[in-house]
Amino acid sequence: MFFQFTPGDCFSLFCEPDMVYITNFNAGIEVYDISDPMNPQLYGCYQTPGNARGIVVEEEYIYVTDEGSLQILRMGTTGAEEEAVESPLTFDFAGNYPNPFNASTTIDFRLSSAADVALNIYNIKGQLIESLVSGSMEAGSHRISWHTRNASSGIYIARLEADGLSKSLKMQLLK
Numbered sequence: 001m002f003f004q005f006t007p008g009d010c011f012s013l014f015c016e017p018d019m020v021y022i023t024n025f026n027a028g029i030e031v032y033d034i035s036d037p038m039n040p041q042l043y044g045c046y047q048t049p050g051n052a053r054g055i056v057v058e059e060e061y062i063y064v065t066d067e068g069s070l071q072i073l074r075m076g077t078t079g080a081e082e083e084a085v086e087s088p089l090t091f092d093f094a095g096n097y098p099n100p101f102n103a104s105t106t107i108d109f110r111l112s113s114a115a116d117v118a119l120n121i122y123n124i125k126g127q128l129i130e131s132l133v134s135g136s137m138e139a140g141s142h143r144i145s146w147h148t149r150n151a152s153s154g155i156y157i158a159r160l161e162a163d164g165l166s167k168s169l170k171m172q173l174l175k
Contacts, residue, residue, distance in 0.1 A: 014055045019043070021062060023052035029064055046073060047092050071165075093160050093167040096146075100172035104147045107132070107158055107169075113139045115162040121146060122157045129156065137162075148173055 014021040018035040028047035032040040050066035057063075062073040094108040107119065119133035129151060132144050146158075153175045159168045 011051075011053050012055055014057050016057060019057075021055050021057055023055045023064065028052050029055060029062070031062075046071070069167075074164075093158075093169055095169055096158065096171050100174045101148075102174055104145055105171060105173075107144045107146060108141070109144075109160055110141045111137060111139050111162060118159075118161040119144060120159050120161075122159060124155045124157070126157075132158075148175075 009024065011023045013023070015034075018033060020032045020034050020040070022030045022032070024030060028045060029052055030045045031043040033043045034040045046064070048064055048066040048069070048071055050069065052064055052066045054065040055062065060074055062071075064071040064073065092110045094110065096105045096107045098105060109119075111117070115137060116135065117133050117137045118131070120131050121129045123129055130146070132146060151173055153173055156171045156173060157168050158171055159166060
């Protein structure tokens with residue numbers, strides 16, 4: 001018998017012949033190589049913005065549902081002779097601090113690999129207020145400040161897009 005601790009409460013799983021995909025209610029998803037079932041190896045993980053609940057894998061796509069979104073991750077292959085699975089680009093949109101805020105807030109996010117990134121601020125009507133980032137960024141942690149200038153009190157949405165993936169975050173400006 002094999003026993004493996006996971007970082008969150010396991011909610012669901014999806015098995016393939018050599019891989020298992022597990023949703024952890026508080027910790028996103030984990031992918032394990034189970035080619036040797038008595039010695040599974042952690043292959044990778046992805047933090048979802050909400051509590052991960054459901055997962056389905058079809059060909060090179062991983063579909064993950066959480067409490068507020070559907071995440072679609074792409075797994076690809078490299079090489080003509082050797083078939084190896086690439087890690088998908090993942091990013092954590094940690095949030096903004098302070099929230100609620102007055103005059104300025106700092107938005108934190110992390111990229112697992114270099115990517116073309118767009119970080120835009122929208123009002124509650126979906127109108128673009130300001131583009132904070134547009135272009136290539138290196139892997140790692142990033143901290144971007146939004147100075148509200150002439151924006152009025154209200155709810156704003158920060159939307160982070162990187163290589164076809166996107167996440168949004170609600171922010172409240174109080175003046």
